[in-house]
Amino acid sequence: MERRKFITLGAAGIAAGSIPGIAVAGLQNKEKRYQKGKSPWPVCLDTATIRPASLKEKVRIAAKAGYDAIEPWDGELQKFEADGGNLKDLGKEIKDNGLFVPSVIGLWNALPPTKELWDKSLTDTRNRMRMAADIGAQHIQTIPNTIGVNYNQKWAADRYRDIIEMGINDYKLNPALVFVKYFPVKTMGQAVGIALDANHPKAMVIPDVYHMYISEGGFEGIKLLRGDMIAIFQFNDAPAAPPLDQLNDSHRVYPGDGILPLPQIFKDLKGTGYKGCISLEMYNPEYWKEDLMMVAEAGLRKTLEVLQKAGV
Numbered sequence: 001m002e003r004r005k006f007i008t009l010g011a012a013g014i015a016a017g018s019i020p021g022i023a024v025a026g027l028q029n030k031e032k033r034y035q036k037g038k039s040p041w042p043v044c045l046d047t048a049t050i051r052p053a054s055l056k057e058k059v060r061i062a063a064k065a066g067y068d069a070i071e072p073w074d075g076e077l078q079k080f081e082a083d084g085g086n087l088k089d090l091g092k093e094i095k096d097n098g099l100f101v102p103s104v105i106g107l108w109n110a111l112p113p114t115k116e117l118w119d120k121s122l123t124d125t126r127n128r129m130r131m132a133a134d135i136g137a138q139h140i141q142t143i144p145n146t147i148g149v150n151y152n153q154k155w156a157a158d159r160y161r162d163i164i165e166m167g168i169n170d171y172k173l174n175p176a177l178v179f180v181k182y183f184p185v186k187t188m189g190q191a192v193g194i195a196l197d198a199n200h201p202k203a204m205v206i207p208d209v210y211h212m213y214i215s216e217g218g219f220e221g222i223k224l225l226r227g228d229m230i231a232i233f234q235f236n237d238a239p240a241a242p243p244l245d246q247l248n249d250s251h252r253v254y255p256g257d258g259i260l261p262l263p264q265i266f267k268d269l270k271g272t273g274y275k276g277c278i279s280l281e282m283y284n285p286e287y288w289k290e291d292l293m294m295v296a297e298a299g300l301r302k303t304l305e306v307l308q309k310a311g312v
Contacts, residue, residue: 034068038304039278040270040312042068044102046234046281047076049299050292055080055090057292063097065296070094071232071279073105077131087134094135102277103206103232104132106141107175111159113148118159125163126170133171139231140167141206142175144185144194151184157197164200176204176231180211187217195229208234208281209260214247219265227274234281235303237262252282254302256309263310270312278303 034042045062047053047070053061055076062070081087094101110125112118132140142163147156160177167173179191188207195203207230212219237258239251255262269278280299287295 035066035300035304039307041233041274042100042102042277043300043303044069044071044232044277044279045296045299046071046105046279047073048105049280049282049287050296051283052288053292055085056093059090059094059097059099061293061296063099065293065300067099067296067300069100069102069277069279071101071103071105071277071281072135074108074128074131077104077135081131087131091135101132101135101137102279103139103141103176104128104135104137106143106178107163108143109146110142110163111144111147111156113146113151113155117146126166129167129171129173129175133173137173139174139176139204139206142177143180143183144177144191145180145183147184149184153194153197156185157194157199160194160203161198161200164198164202168202174202174204174231176206178206178208179215179217180208181215186211186215188212188221189217192221192225192229204229204231206231206234209262209265210234210236210238210249210252210281213238213260214244216244219261219268222265222268223271225272227269227272227276230269230272230274230276232277232279233269233274234279235262235265236280236282249283250285252284254282254299255280255306256302262306266307266310266312270310 031040033040045067047058050058050061055072059070077087080090107125107128109121112121129140142160163175167175177191177195179185179188185191191205195205235255236252237255237260238247239253239258280303
């Protein structure tokens with residue numbers, strides 16, 4: 001074959017994607033999707049959503065309802081162990097049920113305001129990290145509930161950096177920082193400020209749309225984040241009543257049943273390049289009175305409906 005014809009045919013083959021290497025590269029660049037293609041993110045069930053169930057029952061419900069992941073709380077892990085359970089075996093059971101653990105809630109009292117209190121907190125902090133690591137968690141939430149009203153941001157950032165190092169080096173966990181209206185670190189902006197000042201490449205935050213709303217921090221800041229700064233994204237909806245200043249965690253409702261601009265929020269989250277889990281987190285005692293399997297199934301169904309509206 002003439003050299004000129006060979007080059008021409010080769011170029012045509014590449015253009016048509018006929019070279020196996022080119023075809024594979026194209027597939028590798030294709031976005032991974034979940035929930036039979038309906039979600040760009042794995043959908044996680046925060047166990048508080050079905051709080052009355054036992055931990056093993058929560059795993060069963062999350063798997064049967066069709067979630068990709070489960071997000072437990074430290075208190076139930078502690079109780080599971082106290083009742084004779086083995087957390088490493090539980091981690092295997094979670095995996096065998098087709099689930100994974102993106103995050104555990106959490107490191108309470110982990111950012112106290114003084115060195116004396118910090119030193120005292122480390123025993124509990126390490127035990128909570130150990131429990132999270134035993135079930136194979138990727139992240140653990142660092143909760144600034146005792147940081148102090150007029151907290152020193154540099155102190156908080158330095159201690160958060162210490163927690164990151166401890167988590168990564170000793171437990172293969174990446175601790176992330178949360179914000180809660182009822183605590184001194186109330187808004188996403190405040191949490192991001194501490195995370196940035198920690199000056200660590202693995203510093204991360206965990207946004208929660210409910211606290212973004214009731215803290216009046218707003219949602220526009222999502223667009224300013226890079227997706228890899230977000231460890232897990234917690235969501236739910238908020239009702240129109242009672243008034244904003246009277247809302248508490250018990251008022252969280254199913255996605256789409258409230259007034260939050262969830263479709264736009266998910267569009268903005270997609271724009272950050274975020275690749276982690278979205279976690280359904282509701283503490284509504286009215287839901288706890290219902291069939292918990294039906295609550296979990298409804299939560300997933302309504303989540304996928306909102307994602308469809310978002311067009312993500």
